[in-house]
Amino acid sequence: MSDRRIVDVNRAASTLLGDAQGELLGAVWDAVIDASKEKDFVDRCREQLLERDVCLVEGYLRTRSGNTVPVEISARPLEVKGETLLFMLARNISERLRAQEEKERLQERLRHLQKMESIGWLAGGLAHDFNNLLSPILGYADMLSRCLTHSSPLKKQADAIGTAPLKAKDLVDQLLAFSRGHEAAFHIFDLADKIRKFQDTLAATLPLHIDFRLTLPSKPVWIKADPGQIERLLLNLTANAQEAMPDGGTLSILVEQRTFLHENDIPAADLKPGTYAVMTVATPARA
Numbered sequence: 001m002s003d004r005r006i007v008d009v010n011r012a013a014s015t016l017l018g019d020a021q022g023e024l025l026g027a028v029w030d031a032v033i034d035a036s037k038e039k040d041f042v043d044r045c046r047e048q049l050l051e052r053d054v055c056l057v058e059g060y061l062r063t064r065s066g067n068t069v070p071v072e073i074s075a076r077p078l079e080v081k082g083e084t085l086l087f088m089l090a091r092n093i094s095e096r097l098r099a100q101e102e103k104e105r106l107q108e109r110l111r112h113l114q115k116m117e118s119i120g121w122l123a124g125g126l127a128h129d130f131n132n133l134l135s136p137i138l139g140y141a142d143m144l145s146r147c148l149t150h151s152s153p154l155k156k157q158a159d160a161i162g163t164a165p166l167k168a169k170d171l172v173d174q175l176l177a178f179s180r181g182h183e184a185a186f187h188i189f190d191l192a193d194k195i196r197k198f199q200d201t202l203a204a205t206l207p208l209h210i211d212f213r214l215t216l217p218s219k220p221v222w223i224k225a226d227p228g229q230i231e232r233l234l235l236n237l238t239a240n241a242q243e244a245m246p247d248g249g250t251l252s253i254l255v256e257q258r259t260f261l262h263e264n265d266i267p268a269a270d271l272k273p274g275t276y277a278v279m280t281v282a283t284p285a286r287a
Contacts, residue, residue: 004029004042007085016092018064034060034068045075045086053077061090070097127172134165141165160200167201170228189227190220191277192255198231202238209248210241221257221277237281249284256280 009024017024017032024032029042041059048055054076060068071090078087141162148155196216203212234253241251259275260266266273 006032013090016063016069016090017061032061034062041073042086045073045088049075049077058093070094130172131169134169137165138162156200160204164201164204167198167231170231185226185228186224187227188222188224191223191225191230191279192216192219192221194227194230195234195253195255195279198234202234205235205238206242206251210245211248211250213250213252215252215254217256219257221255223277241281241283244283252280252282254280254282 006024006027006029009021011021014021014024019032033042041057044057044059045055048057054074056072056074058070058072061071062068070093072093073088073090075086075088078085141158145155145158145162148158195214199212199214206212237253238251245251256278257275258278260271260273262273263271266276267278
């Protein structure tokens with residue numbers, strides 16, 4: 001048992017490893033053990049046999065083709081002609097591990113569904129109260145806007161106050177749709193026009209020490225996406241920008257349509273050469 005050499009092997013082990021029985025005789029265990037993940041099971045068996053008569057461990061065998069096979073090993077000492085050998089039985093547990101992985105995947109899926117169900121109940125209760133809070137904001141914003149002339153410098157800000165609650169309501173609806181597992185509603189629309197109409201809401205979310213610069217093309221930039229998710233993306237970007245700009249500065253958003261001829265030129269993974277809408281968000285570099 002001390003020299004780790006194989007002194008005998010049956011046909012089943014030969015078939016599993018892809019080596020002839022004669023090729024395995026006299027070979028060291030290290031030639032067929034994959035110990036890349038942990039201590040090899042021969043050493044683990046030896047450690048267990050110091051305290052008990054039989055060991056039971058799991059490990060990996062390396063086949064002739066270079067593949068690894070998960071096995072369960074049971075072993076015990078065996079006296080042969082005055083020499084102590086290690087008698088091992090190996091059982092392929094590939095199917096058992098696959099079944100365990102599938103069970104864990106289904107359990108994770110169940111936990112996710114239960115979480116989504118909880119979020120749905122919470123979002124449903126909050127949506128009702130939140131919409132009630134938005135109603136007076138919409139009403140007073142409309143009254144304020146009607147009291148101002150189009151030439152008033154406050155007219156634009158009053159209109160923005162009325163627009164923001166509508167966007168907030170859309171976000172609540174998206175939360176409800178997400179929690180209930182609804183798929184995104186994809187439409188073809190002009191990204192530049194969407195951001196142009198949403199810029200007042202974006203600017204209103206920024207503190208006074210941050211300037212907002214928006215650069216849009218004169219021609220449409222057509223995309224297929226969920227408009228509500230695009231608005232949520234923009235709000236998240238501005239929120240992240242505020243955290244990256246504690247000392248103020250200028251938040252810049254550039255929208256353009258670009259054609260890429262080579263995959264290496266595309267600033268994103270897994271995209272093929274072609275024409276894409278590109279939105280670049282930039283903040284001042286930190287010193």
